[in-house]
Structures are given as structure tokens and as C-alpha cells.
Amino acid sequence: MKTTSIMIVGVGGQGTLLASKLLGNVLIAQGYDVKLSEVHGMSQRGGSVVTYVRYGDKVYSPIVDQGEADYILSFEILESARWISYLKEGGVLLTNTQKTWPMPVITGAMEYPEGIVEKLSAMADVQAVDALKLAEEAGSPKAVNVVLIGVLSKRMDIPEEAWIKAIEETVPAKFLEMNKKAFRLGREA
Amino acid sequence: MKKLMLGNQAVARGLYEAGCRFVSSYPGTPSTEITEQAALYDEIYAEWAPNEKVAAESAVGASLAGARSFCAMKHVGFNVAADPLFTAAYTGVNGGLVVCVADDPGMHSSQNEQDSRHYAVAAKLPMLEPSDSLECRDFVKAAYEISETFDTPAVLRTCTRVAHSQCLVTLYDREERALKPYEKNAPKYVAAPANAVKRHIEVEKRMEALRAFAETTDLNRVEMGDTSIGFVTSGTCYLYVKEAFPEASVLKLGLVNPLPVKLLQDFAGKVERLIVVEELDGVIEDHMRRFGIRVDGGKDLFGPLGELSQNRIRKALGAKLPAFTGYDEAVPGRPPVMCPGCPHRGLFTVLSKLKLTVLGDIGCYTLGSGAPLNAVDSVLCMGASRGEPGLQQVHRHGAGAGQQHHRHDRPSAEPHHGADAAERAHLSHQDRGRVSRRRDPAGAGGGPPGHGGHRGGHQRGNRRRRAQRHHRAQALPAAQVREGQAGAVHRPREVQGLPQLHEDRLSGDTVYRQEGQHRPHPVRGLRAVRADVQVRRVHRARG
Ligand code: SF4
Numbered sequence: 155m156k157t158t159s160i161m162i163v164g165v166g167g168q169g170t171l172l173a174s175k176l177l178g179n180v181l182i183a184q185g186y187d188v189k190l191s192e193v194h195g196m197s198q199r200g201g202s203v204v205t206y207v208r209y210g211d212k213v214y215s216p217i218v219d220q221g222e223a224d225y226i227l228s229f230e231i232l233e234s235a236r237w238i239s240y241l242k243e244g245g246v247l248l249t250n251t252q253k254t255w256p257m258p259v260i261t262g263a264m265e266y267p268e269g270i271v272e273k274l275s276a277m278a279d280v281q282a283v284d285a286l287k288l289a290e291e292a293g294s295p296k297a298v299n300v301v302l303i304g305v306l307s308k309r310m311d312i313p314e315e316a317w318i319k320a321i322e323e324t325v326p327a328k329f330l331e332m333n334k335k336a337f338r339l340g341r342e343a
Numbered sequence: 344m345k346k347l348m349l350g351n352q353a354v355a356r357g358l359y360e361a362g363c364r365f366v367s368s369y370p371g372t373p374s375t376e377i378t379e380q381a382a383l384y385d386e387i388y389a390e391w392a393p394n395e396k397v398a399a400e401s402a403v404g405a406s407l408a409g410a411r412s413f414c415a416m417k418h419v420g421f422n423v424a425a426d427p428l429f430t431a432a433y434t435g436v437n438g439g440l441v442v443c444v445a446d447d448p449g450m451h452s453s454q455n456e457q458d459s460r461h462y463a464v465a466a467k468l469p470m471l472e473p474s475d476s477l478e479c480r481d482f483v484k485a486a487y488e489i490s491e492t493f494d495t496p497a498v499l500r501t502c503t504r505v506a507h508s509q510c511l512v513t514l515y516d517r518e519e520r521a522l523k524p525y526e527k528n529a530p531k532y533v534a535a536p537a538n539a540v541k542r543h544i545e546v547e548k549r550m551e552a553l554r555a556f557a558e559t560t561d562l563n564r565v566e567m568g569d570t571s572i573g574f575v576t577s578g579t580c581y582l583y584v585k586e587a588f589p590e591a592s593v594l595k596l597g598l599v600n601p602l603p604v605k606l607l608q609d610f611a612g613k614v615e616r617l618i619v620v621e622e623l624d625g626v627i628e629d630h631m632r633r634f635g636i637r638v639d640g641g642k643d644l645f646g647p648l649g650e651l652s653q654n655r656i657r658k659a660l661g662a663k664l665p666a667f668t669g670y671d672e673a674v675p676g677r678p679p680v681m682c683p684g685c686p687h688r689g690l691f692t693v694l695s696k697l698k699l700t701v702l703g704d705i706g707c708y709t710l711g712s713g714a715p716l717n718a719v720d721s722v723l724c725m726g727a728s729r730g731e732p733g734l735q736q737v738h739r740h741g742a743g744a745g746q747q748h749h750r751h752d753r754p755s756a757e758p759h760h761g762a763d764a765a766e767r768a769h770l771s772h773q774d775r776g777r778v779s780r781r782r783d784p785a786g787a788g789g790g791p792p793g794h795g796g797h798r799g800g801h802q803r804g805n806r807r808r809r810a811q812r813h814h815r816a817q818a819l820p821a822a823q824v825r826e827g828q829a830g831a832v833h834r835p836r837e838v839q840g841l842p843q844l845h846e847d848r849l850s851g852d853t854v855y856r857q858e859g860q861h862r863p864h865p866v867r868g869l870r871a872v873r874a875d876v877q878v879r880r881v882h883r884a885r886g
Pocket of ligand 1: 199680681682684685686687707708
């Protein structure tokens with residue numbers, strides 16, 4: 155099987171790392187060779203963060219380059235615009251519509267661009283979801299990551315039970331029901 | 344059992360499986376998780392040292408005591424650890440000693456992108472370079488074998504992509520190793536000139552033996568494929584090459600110092616076009632050229648800057664790039680910012696308002712230089728906010744000979760250094776302009792602070808100084824504010840000179856206090872291995 159590339163992008167602190175861990179666990183359980191890559195350090199402090207997940211029979215490079223991503227799972231709409239060049243032709247962008255102002259917008263040096271979803275939709279196959287709303291509906295705004303994993307799961311050829319099992323293995327027991335609900339809401343979105 | 348593991352986690356796993364007992368490190372991205380993970384194994388004593396030099400010395404001590412020992416640092420940390428490690432190459436080891444250095448091509452969280460391979464060459468140490476987590480684990484084990492077989496510290500070089508990528512690693516059991524008996528052996532371990540002269544001969548013999556080893560070891564591997572193009576590469580670049588040119592022939596080097604000659608010659612003879620792919624400097628390429636081995640492309644194609652990737656390799660070789668479309672409007676950047684509630688935010692806000700000259704330090708404090716704080720004027724390296732005496736010397740007195748600036752020494756952490764420098768610098772930006780004008784050898788203008796001789800002593804300057812004194816009184820412990828009472832008065836190190844340094848060394852505990860170092864002695868490692876105590880300390884990380 156050819157290597158599939160997924161990028162998870164967002165803002166430091168949004169829980170992208172848990173999302174990539176969950177995804178990694180699902181893929182391993184399916185018997186794939188998996189590589190994950192993320193950059194720690196300064197990016198944790200509210201900066202733009204990106205994680206690469208690649209799987210297939212044999213994966214070499216741990217990173218995804220421009221024009222290579224089959225899927226981009228984006229936690230913030232501005233980040234979708236930032237990373238769209240990494241999507242391959244025919245790739246799918248799954249994006250949260252949440253907005254988090256970056257420092258240049260807070261200080262007034264730049265405007266937060268308008269109409270990003272519309273523009274991106276004209277460029278690629280885009281599914282935009284208000285993941286924050288769905289997460290709150292599930293019981294916690296922190297579950298945005300699991301909602302988005304739910305959205306991604308719908309597009310991938312992996313049985314639902316495998317995802318649920320990975321959630322059970324990854325999240326603490328006391329948040330399990332809430333996370334399962336978040337996953338379902340994302341999957342149905 | 345197979346597990347998805349971070350490169351750093353896999354290095355720790357390698358330590359565990361190889362029977363390592365002692366780890367002393369100084370944290371720094373991207374090396375930090377190695378020691379954090381090693382500390383989770385009960386069989387391994389793991390500690391944070393005050394800095395890389397002490398960490399390396401402690402690890403040498405544990406090796407002397409007969410244990411397999413280890414030490415990790417980021418690339419700039421090797422600059423600090425270089426002193427003991429260059430000579431440890433002479434003394435050799437008792438228990439195996441592995442030092443891991445994590446480079447940061449692309450500078451994800453570092454102040455430079457120096458290439459650590461030069462250190463291995465300069466210090467005459469064997470260096471291994473894994474390309475993924477699985478190799479991290481395997482190469483740690485191989486490094487211990489090399490260390491003990493050739494009686495030398497061995498260096499493991501990783502980079503950000505290897506350290507912070509995950510792949511599947513098969514887990515094995517730990518191989519427990521008895522401590523090697525400790526024997527007093529002054530000619531080997533006392534690096535006095537008469538001994539070192541003889542040890543140097545051993546170093547050169549060892550390198551000769553390692554060069555022969557490099558020709559045959561399976562750390563270096565040839566994968567023959569399409570012979571119209573062949574790549575010589577190592578580390579993470581190997582993965583990019585395989586991604587971009589899966590059919591091509593590859594010579595993958597796992598031992599990057601010393602490099603083989605015949606193996607490279609043979610490979611070059613089998614392929615039509617030979618390309619060397621390495622990040623940062625052309626270490627492999629230079630080696631090949633020195634031995635007259637044909638190189639058809641290398642640094643001329645890839646340059647010495649930043650990280651490589653599959654696309655950079657495709658592009659340099661004129662291969663087809665995947666198509667993509669970018670967003671056609673300017674996207675505001677999202678630089679990292681200080682955590683909400685970070686105490687430095689307030690400090691930098693005040694410093695910025697006062698328009699003080701601030702010599703900052705590395706780590707989060709670099710964020711004090713960005714908008715909207717814009718407080719920091721300079722960041723050089725860990726502890727370099729200590730450049731303050733130099734700045735003041737020139738600003739206040741000119742750089743005239745015979746001038747000595749006395750100051751208090753504080754063994755506290757860098758944020759305070761930064762604050763200290765800023766609080767003490769009483770020069771506004773206008774003042775700075777003036778200083779450059781009076782940079783004459785006579786050192787005209789400006790007496791010592793508080794003597795009214797400084798030209799900034801007009802109204803605004805005074806106000807500034809009051810504010811800054813006020814702020815300082817709040818920020819620092821009272822004992823340090825009362826001048827003349829906190830510790831000994833030190834001169835800047837440049838002025839201090841050798842005798843002073845020597846004296847400090849003999850006194851044991853107080854060497855280089857301005858760098859926060861203590862006990863520059865392998866005794867700690869030795870003691871820890873023998874007493875088998877468990878201590879885990881947490882220190883601030885570099886970057
Ligand atoms: S020093 Fe760094 S990690 Fe600590 S609160 Fe400030 S920004 Fe955050």
C-alpha cells in the first residue's frame with residue numbers, strides 16, 4: 155500500500171498531540187507501519203503547531219512536504235490557510251472553524267483574514283466543522299481534538315470499533331464517555 | 344512487543360536494554376526526553392546536572408567506577424562539555440561511556456545550527472548517527488560495544504527530526520552487566536603531560552583501528568538498486584533520499600566518524616552519478632574529496648542551511664515536485680508567546696517602558712524580544728546576559744586599559760541575569776547613541792554609577808534610574824541589593840585571568856560561579872554508581 159500522509163495543524167495548547175497519538179494507535183492496531191513527527195520546544199507556547207502522521211506498508215520520511223498531504227486536519231481556520239500548500243491535488247482539508255487570534259492580530263499589526271473557509275473551499279475539497287460547539291455539546295471544550303478525530307475517521311477506511319478502542323486506550327477512564335460522545339458528534343458532522 | 348516510540352524515548356530504551364546504570368545530563372531541546380525517559384527505569388540512576396560539563400564529568404566518573412554510563416545534551420551543550428570530553432578521549436573508559444548530542448538543523452528551538460560532527464573529528468571520538476527511533480535504540484547498544492571494545496567514549500548524534508519523530512520499536516529485555524572492577528591506573532587516567540603524551544599515541548592507534556572497523560561494520564550499509572544514481576547519506580537524510588528516490592542505490596553511513604574510505608570508493612565505482620546528501624556542513628563530502636573519491640553533487644546542490652526534506656532533494660536534482668496551491672493572501676504569523684501569567688511578561692513590560700538596554704538570555708526569555716514586549720536587545724547563549732560588565736565597561740568608561748569594573752557575582756539562574764543586566768544598565772537609547780560617540784581611548788565622560796559623573800545624570804536619566812532602583816529592590820533578594828554584602832566581588836572573567844581561575848579550581852566548590860557550576864568533578868558520578876542512590880533533580884531546559 156502506498157504511504158498516506160496526514161497533517162494535524164493547530165495552535166499550541168489545543169490538544170493536537172493527543173489527536174496524533176490517538177491516530178497513531180489506531181493505525182498501529184491496523185498493522186500499518188507508522189511514523190509520527192512533531193516539533194517540541196518553543197512551539198508549545200501558543201505558536202503554530204504541526205504534526206505529521208504517515209502510514210502504509212513501509213514508511214520512510216517522517217515528515218510531509220508541500221503538495222504531499224492526503225488529509226489536513228486543522229484545529230483553527232487561520233492555520234488551514236497557512237498550511238493549505240501542503241495538501242496534495244485531490245487531498246481533503248478537514249477544518250475546525252474556530253478562530254484564535256495570533257499576536258500580530260492582537261497587537262493590531264495585521265487583520266485576521268475574512269472568508270477563509272469560502273476561499274479554501276474554492277481551492278480544495280473542504281469540510282468545515284464547528285468543533286468547539288460540538289465539543290461543548292459533548293461536555294467539554296477540551297474535546298475539540300476528539301471531535302476532529304471523529305470527522306477524520308469518517309473519511310478513512312478503518313472500522314468505527316477500531317477508533318473507539320483506541321479512544322478507550324488513550325483517554326483517562328473518567329473522561330471516556332464524554333470523549334466517545336465527542337467522537338460520535340464529529341463522525342456525524 | 345512493538346511500541347511507537349519517540350527517538351529520545353528509544354535512546355532511553357537502548358540505555359535500559361544495554362545495561363546502562365548511570366545518566367547525568369543537562370536538558371535542552373531536542374535532547375531532553377532521553378533523560379526524562381531514562382529516569383523511569385528503576386535500574387538506571389538519572390540526574391540533571393547543573394550544566395553539560397558537569398554532566399559529562401559525572402558520566403566519566405561513573406564509567407571509571409565500572410558502570411555503563413551516559414550523558415545527553417543539545418548541540419550547543421557540547422560546547423560546554425567539550426573540555427572534559429576532549430581529554431576523556433585520551434583517558435578512555437572503564438565501563439562503556441556514550442554521549443548523545445542532539446543537533447537542531449533548521450533551528451526549531453536553538454540559537455545556531457552548528458554541526459556536531461566536527462566535534463567528533465576534532466576530539467577523535469567515534470560518532471554514530473541513527474536515522475529513526477529503531478536505530479536510536481540499536482545504535483545506543485552498538486555505541487556501548489564500540490566504547491568498550493576500543494576503550495573510548497562514543498558519541499551518538501541525533502537531530503530534531505530523529506529525536507522528535509516516532510516509529511515502531513521492538514522491545515527487548517535488559518542485559519544486566521556486572522560493574523567492571525575499579526583499578527587505580529594513573530598513567531591512563533591522570534591526564535598529566537607525561538601521561539597524556541603517551542595516551543595521545545593510543546588515541547591515534549585507536550582511530551586507525553576504528554577506520555578499519557568503519558570499512559566492515561554493519562552500521563554502514565549498501566543498498567544497491569538503480570545504479571544510474573547513487574546516494575551517500577546518513578541519519579534522517581537517508582529517509583528523505585529513500586522517500587524521494589526509492590529505486591536508487593544508497594550507501595547509508597551509521598558510523599559518521601571515522602568515515603570509511605574503501606567502502607566509499609567501491610560504492611562510487613558502482614554508480615554512474617554519485618550524490619552526497621547531508622544536512623548542514625559537507626563533512627562526508629569533504630572526506631571523500633580528500634581521498635580523491637568522485638562526488639558529482641553535494642553541498643553545491645543542497646547548501647549548508649537548514650533542514651533537508653524529500654522535496655528539497657527532489658528539487659536539487661531536478662525531479663518532479665508534487666503540485667500544490669498556496670493561500671493567496673498574507674497569513675498573519677503565529678509566533679510563540681510567553682505563557683499567560685508568566686512573571687517575565689510584567690518584568691519585560693517594565694523594562695520595555697523604561698527603554699533600558701537589556702541583555703537577555705536563551706530559553707523563553709528570547710520571547711521578550713518579540714512584539715509587543717520588544718524588551719530585549721541581545722540574546723547570545725545561556726548565561727550571556729553576563730556580557731553586561733563588558734557593555735558597561737565600554738559604555739561608562741570606554742574600553743581603556745587598566746580600567747576594572749567590579750561587580751557582584753550571582754549564581755542565580757539566567758532570567759535574573761537578564762533582569763540584573765537590564766536593571767543595572769542605566770543607559771537609555773539616547774545615552775547609547777552618546778556612548779558610541781565617546782568611544783575614545785581616553786574613556787572620556789562618565790564616572791562610576793552613583794557618582795554623578797555620568798552624562799545621563801539629567802532629569803530624565805535620574806527618573807529612570809530611580810524607577811530602575813525601585814524595580815530592582817522588588818525583584819532581587821535584599822542581600823543582593825545591598826551592594827558590597829552579597830558574596831565576593833568578582834572581576835569579569837576576561838580580567839580575572841589564570842591565577843584566579845586556578846585558585847578557584849583548588850577550592851573545589853566555587854569554580855565559575857557566574858555560570859552556575861559546582862563540583863567540576865567526576866567524584867559525583869563515581870559516588871553515585873557506588874552508593875547506588877536515586878536522585879532526580881529538575882532544572883530549567885535550554886531552548
Ligand atoms: S518562563 Fe517560559 S515556561 Fe515559564 S511561564 Fe514564562 S513563558 Fe511559560
